[in-house]
Amino acid sequence: MTAIDHLPAEPVTRAPGLLRRLPTSGVAMCGLALILVWVLAAILAPVLPLDPPNKSFYAALAHSAPSAAHWLGVDKSGRDILARIVFGARQVLTVAPTAAIAAYLIGCPLGLLAGYYGGWVDAAISRLCDVILSFPIIILYVILISTIGPSVLNIVLAVVIAASPGIARIVRGLTLEQRHLDYVAAAQLRRESAVFIMLVELLPNCRGPLITDFCLRIGYTIITIGIMGFLGLGLPPPDPDWGTMVKEGTVMISVHPYVSLFPAIAIVTLVLGFNLLADGLRELALKE
Amino acid sequence: MTSPLLSVENLRVEYHGASGAVTAIPDLSFAVQAGESYGIVGESGCGKSTLLMALMQHLGRTGRIAGGRILFDGADLTAATRRGIAMVYQDPNAALNPTMTIGSQLAEVPMLVPGVGKREALDRARQILADVQLPNPERVMARYPHQMSGGQKQRVVIAMALLANPKLLLLDEPTTGLDATVEAAILDLISELRARHNTALIYITHNLGVVAQVCDRVGVMYLGDLVEEAPVRALFATPKHPYTRRLMACVPHLGSTKHSTSFLPIPGQPPSLARRPPGCPFGPRCDGFAPGRCDHPVPDETTEADHRVRCIRWAEPGATLAASAAPLAPSLPDDEVVLKAADMSTVYTFAGSGFRARKVRLLANAGLSFEAHKGGVLAIVGESGSGKSSFARVLSGLYPSSDGTLAFGGVDVGRRDVTQRTAAELAAIQMVFQNPDATLNPSHSTEFPLRRVLKKFGLAKGERAISAEVDRLFDLVRLPRGLRRQRPSRLSGGQKQRVAIARAFAAQPQILVADEPVSALDVSVQAAIVNLLLQIQADKRTTILFISHDLALVHHLADHVVVMYLGKVMEQGPVGRLFAPPFHPYTEALLSAIPVADPDAVQSRIRLKGDIPSPIDVPPGCRFASRCPRRIGDICDTIPPPLRDTGEGHEILCHIPVMTLSELQTKKNEFVFN
Numbered sequence: 001m002t003a004i005d006h007l008p009a010e011p012v013t014r015a016p017g018l019l020r021r022l023p024t025s026g027v028a029m030c031g032l033a034l035i036l037v038w039v040l041a042a043i044l045a046p047v048l049p050l051d052p053p054n055k056s057f058y059a060a061l062a063h064s065a066p067s068a069a070h071w072l073g074v075d076k077s078g079r080d081i082l083a084r085i086v087f088g089a090r091q092v093l094t095v096a097p098t099a100a101i102a103a104y105l106i107g108c109p110l111g112l113l114a115g116y117y118g119g120w121v122d123a124a125i126s127r128l129c130d131v132i133l134s135f136p137i138i139i140l141y142v143i144l145i146s147t148i149g150p151s152v153l154n155i156v157l158a159v160v161i162a163a164s165p166g167i168a169r170i171v172r173g174l175t176l177e178q179r180h181l182d183y184v185a186a187a188q189l190r191r192e193s194a195v196f197i198m199l200v201e202l203l204p205n206c207r208g209p210l211i212t213d214f215c216l217r218i219g220y221t222i223i224t225i226g227i228m229g230f231l232g233l234g235l236p237p238p239d240p241d242w243g244t245m246v247k248e249g250t251v252m253i254s255v256h257p258y259v260s261l262f263p264a265i266a267i268v269t270l271v272l273g274f275n276l277l278a279d280g281l282r283e284l285a286l287k288e
Numbered sequence: 289m290t291s292p293l294l295s296v297e298n299l300r301v302e303y304h305g306a307s308g309a310v311t312a313i314p315d316l317s318f319a320v321q322a323g324e325s326y327g328i329v330g331e332s333g334c335g336k337s338t339l340l341m342a343l344m345q346h347l348g349r350t351g352r353i354a355g356g357r358i359l360f361d362g363a364d365l366t367a368a369t370r371r372g373i374a375m376v377y378q379d380p381n382a383a384l385n386p387t388m389t390i391g392s393q394l395a396e397v398p399m400l401v402p403g404v405g406k407r408e409a410l411d412r413a414r415q416i417l418a419d420v421q422l423p424n425p426e427r428v429m430a431r432y433p434h435q436m437s438g439g440q441k442q443r444v445v446i447a448m449a450l451l452a453n454p455k456l457l458l459l460d461e462p463t464t465g466l467d468a469t470v471e472a473a474i475l476d477l478i479s480e481l482r483a484r485h486n487t488a489l490i491y492i493t494h495n496l497g498v499v500a501q502v503c504d505r506v507g508v509m510y511l512g513d514l515v516e517e518a519p520v521r522a523l524f525a526t527p528k529h530p531y532t533r534r535l536m537a538c539v540p541h542l543g544s545t546k547h548s549t550s551f552l553p554i555p556g557q558p559p560s561l562a563r564r565p566p567g568c569p570f571g572p573r574c575d576g577f578a579p580g581r582c583d584h585p586v587p588d589e590t591t592e593a594d595h596r597v598r599c600i601r602w603a604e605p606g607a608t609l610a611a612s613a614a615p616l617a618p619s620l621p622d623d624e625v626v627l628k629a630a631d632m633s634t635v636y637t638f639a640g641s642g643f644r645a646r647k648v649r650l651l652a653n654a655g656l657s658f659e660a661h662k663g664g665v666l667a668i669v670g671e672s673g674s675g676k677s678s679f680a681r682v683l684s685g686l687y688p689s690s691d692g693t694l695a696f697g698g699v700d701v702g703r704r705d706v707t708q709r710t711a712a713e714l715a716a717i718q719m720v721f722q723n724p725d726a727t728l729n730p731s732h733s734t735e736f737p738l739r740r741v742l743k744k745f746g747l748a749k750g751e752r753a754i755s756a757e758v759d760r761l762f763d764l765v766r767l768p769r770g771l772r773r774q775r776p777s778r779l780s781g782g783q784k785q786r787v788a789i790a791r792a793f794a795a796q797p798q799i800l801v802a803d804e805p806v807s808a809l810d811v812s813v814q815a816a817i818v819n820l821l822l823q824i825q826a827d828k829r830t831t832i833l834f835i836s837h838d839l840a841l842v843h844h845l846a847d848h849v850v851v852m853y854l855g856k857v858m859e860q861g862p863v864g865r866l867f868a869p870p871f872h873p874y875t876e877a878l879l880s881a882i883p884v885a886d887p888d889a890v891q892s893r894i895r896l897k898g899d900i901p902s903p904i905d906v907p908p909g910c911r912f913a914s915r916c917p918r919r920i921g922d923i924c925d926t927i928p929p930p931l932r933d934t935g936e937g938h939e940i941l942c943h944i945p946v947m948t949l950s951e952l953q954t955k956k957n958e959f960v961f962n
Contacts, residue, residue, distance in 0.1 A: 181726040182721035182722075182723060182726045182727040183726065183727060183728055183729040183737070185684075185686055185719075185721070186719070186721070186727065186737060186788075186791065187729075187737075187740075188686065188706050189684055189685065189686070189706060189714060189718070189719060190714070190737075190740055190741045190744045190745065190795070191706060191711065191714055191744055192740065192744065200732075201729055201731075201732075204729075204731035204732075205729070205730060205731050207731075
């Protein structure tokens with residue numbers, strides 16, 4: 001043919017992937033820094049020079065306010081608040097992401113099925129999600145946990161039940177957008193299985209919005225765990241749990257506000273970290 | 289000579305983005321006289337829209353005018369003087385507010401002038417709607433944009449621009465997304481309004497045919513430079529710049545077919561603005577490139593009064609290639625019938641809206657009957673909504689037909705969709721889709737779909753065999769093998785469409801269904817893809833079903849043409865018979881709507897009224913009766929027309945006898961293609 005074959009094709013320049021552009025977003029990096037501080041603290045907790053989180057220092061009860069020996073003070077049982085917060089981070093940073101991942105493992109397939117097949121499959125899944133989502137979320141948690149009892153596994157289970165309908169909805173919407181695009185038709189024409197089309201052709205293109213949602217959802221889950229702790233449905237004592245610590249502090253909040261204040265700050269900073277990261281990711285995605 | 293209405297002098301436009309500054313327009317000068325229609329053509333990415341935005345002073349946060357000046361009506365263009373310029377945007381859907389009625393949107397424009405009240409504004413809106421020939425302006429005023437068709441919306445957008453009483457109207461590809469029949473009517477309207485109001489136009493388009501129809505003078509733009517400027521006749525008769533000549537070699541010409549000539553695509557694509565070549569911007573893609581001369585800045589040269597060109601070799605004979613190439617020895621159809629549709633119908637059923645259980649039936653294809661011969665190109669043409677794509681979906685297996693047969697190699701495949709067809713049947717019928725941006729999965733490399741096809745159909749076994757086959761397919765569609773591992777987002781539209789063609793040929797098909805494969809591409813790329821398809825067909829003797837609304841292109845490449853309207857075949861026959869009288873009145877209207885790339889072309893002027901009706905309630909008689917310019921009476925509305933055979937497989941579905949049609953149509957004028 002003509003010279004068209006011999007000219008090197010100039011690559012169409014395009015910004016690299018979302019995660020590789022992350023360093024360009026100040027907001028996302030702030031969020032990431034906050035999260036990393038907590039992750040490092042949680043990982044290093046056993047080697048840091050901290051008091052044992054469950055040990056009572058009865059001598060310190062006389063001067064329970066923050067001091068050189070106990071930087072953030074001690075609680076009413078004489079336990080070091082700093083140590084309890086750091087060890088509490090271990091708890092929350094394992095339970096929250098686990099719960100979010102579990103919710104995704106349930107929500108994504110449901111959303112894909114609903115979006116891909118449509119019809120009665122969609123109707124059944126969507127109505128089920130509507131029913132769950134129509135419960136006030138806190139009441140749903142309280143009902144679930146007070147029925148099945150507080151434990152790590154049950155908290156994960158509660159989050160899965162409460163969060164997966166929302167995830168399914170997002171995935172369903174993203175799937176519907178692509179369902180009638182030509183590359184899906186092309187896959188059908190080479191007789192790919194429905195599972196292949198859903199997992200290999202459709203799901204990877206949902207990743208942008210899902211990464212953002214994942215970060216937000218971990219934040220929500222941390223708040224949820226905090227609320228449940230506050231309501232007395234948190235992780236079983238004596239292991240430290242931020243929500244439970246806030247609640248224990250409320251008894252003497254007018255005298256020793258720091259007992260509640262410090263774990264509350266811990267929750268706020270960690271959740272803020274995840275929210276900022278999600279905001280930054282969303283902005284990056286929009287800039288594309 | 290009077291001073292021009294708009295004069296652009298040494299305009300320089302830059303964009304300052306995060307990755308540094310790029311120059312979109314380095315040094316541009318041109319002038320538009322009052323009442324003149326000035327066309328600007330060029331491929332996408334050549335700075336046409338940037339120029340319009342600079343004229344509208346709407347360059348956004350990153351763009352800025354870095355030099356030169358724009359004089360409008362003798363004064364510097366400022367926010368105040370800009371009032372005399374109005375713009376019509378490409379996409380009418382984005383130009384109209386979906387939450388406001390047409391009336392209240394239009395009324396906003398006159399009310400910008402202090403002292404004009406709501407009532408007066410509404411009166412003017414009503415008047416202007418009548419001006420743009422929208423029937424029943426009173427009812428249109430009360431409608432929302434979604435209740436109108438694309439053509440009607442574009443008329444409203446034009447009306448809105450006219451309400452500002454502009455001296456200069458900027459049109460940015462105003463008819464690109466529209467059907468040819470609607471486009472022709474809009475172009476008529478623009479010409480008529482221009483004559484009545486003496487408005488000057490700047491018309492931006494990539495379609496040389498449209499330029500030939502509506503413009504007095506044309507500027508050819510490449511990489512922000514005006515490489516040639518001339519009155520429209522002179523430009524089409526004696527194009528001087530190699531870029532102009534190559535652009536013209538990419539579009540079908542009068543009387544030429546694939547057997548007499550082939551397109552001459554422009555190699556490569558325009559470089560990105562950041563990589564502007566030092567000398568002639570077109571140098572790297574020009575076959576007349578002379579080292580040492582063309583790589584220095586090129587001055588404007590005036591060849592004749594009113595004709596300027598920016599090429600130092602324009603006067604040298606034989607400096608560049610001819611404007612067309614020898615034919616590619618295209619494949620000829622033989623007698624073997626590969627595909628035979630007999631009375632085939634497709635019905636879509638929808639659930640009724642709301643809680644009503646009554647199903648709505650939509651007859652997308654009504655009793656199609658035609659044959660495709662091995663090694664030939666069967667073209668299916670018609671406006672959008674005529675059921676062309678529905679047929680493609682049935683043939684490829686994405687949707688089952690409801691009635692009749694669609695025999696492939698003697699076996700009916702129409703009733704069976706993908707899940708019920710055998711692997712061999714699926715592989716034998718492959719498809720190339722319309723939209724290059726949706727045809728490849730953005731998450732996977734370009735070779736991924738090719739590999740999957742080879743694997744699923746068992747055409748290559750083992751990693752080495754598959755990889756070798758993928759290489760072979762990339763060579764077949766003339767893509768560099770280096771693109772194998774790239775994501776589609778790094779490919780241009782033409783390259784994506786090449787991958788799609790490779791994917792289709794990976795299955796070694798006997799029939800290739802191409803559903804508007806080039807309509808979303810630039811003319812230069814379009815020409816290359818058409819050449820590629822014809823060339824592969826000549827090698828492999830694949831039968832191609834080419835679905836298109838572009839009759840000029842169909843005339844170039846088809847062997848047999850089927851004209852569809854509202855799901856029914858109105859006329860079919862060999863390409864030579866179809867483009868000569870007698871035609872079906874619908875074909876006649878389609879032909880007269882082709883924007884022919886020749887300002888001297890004589891075309892009959894038949895314009896269809898309104899839009900294609902909804903296929904849910906089809907008329908009992910002839911489906912075309914409601915819009916037919918040759919309707920003969922009530923018989924058309926009530927009785928289905930007979931199929932009239934004129935010989936050589938040419939059939940017309942019409943109440944008017946062939947002889948009468950023939951007389952009516954030849955008397956009027958000869959058609960341009962013959």
